[in-house]
Amino acid sequence: AQSVTQPDIHITVSEGASLELRCNYSYGATPYLFWYVQSPGQGLQLLLKYFSGDTLVQGIKGFEAEFKRSQSSFNLRKPSVHWSDAAEYFCAVGARTGNQFYFGTGTSLTVIP
């Protein structure tokens, strides 16, 4: 069965520190991969996506993610976190051939001064 796992429910980092949010997926084929960010009371904002090609993907707000097929992972990284990055982050996978879309359970990020 298809699934998306975000092992870290909550992460706290200091402002200026580096960040890595983990995402693992279980899927029969290489899916499309996405990271979204959600601020409280807001909708989802797309940070980045992977469809094909270079496995290191650059996104908005200084985020990047690396697709590792052998590990079925698509971890999100940022070299220096800003206080405004505090939010909920969702990893998602989408089928290449259909409308299936699967979300992880989310990781809540707290940034301390």
Place this chain on the structure above:
Amino acid sequence: GAVVSQHPSWVICKSGTSVKIECRSLDFQATTMFWYRQFPKQSLMLMATSNEGSKATYEQGVEKDKFLINHASLTLSTLTVTSAHPEDSSFYICSASSTSGPYEQYFGPGTRLTVT
């Protein structure tokens, strides 16, 4: 490009009444639209998938008579919560997929429903 809007952004209604939420794709045609529900501090739960001109496909456990979905055009889908109860209070998010390009869902800003 690929902007999805929702209206209203928040709504308060009395128990027993119905409320309609609109989802529009503003700059593209959406073959398929999706409705999600999100509880506080939880992930998105897919409620239903709708294709223009067809009946919606509901996920298991979602009451189709309570959550009426209409996808009358390639740019508009509506979700009507009928006979709302306080337990229907939630954050409802719609998304739409384009008729062209790699498959991707574009998300609306969400609608906060509070039933009193």
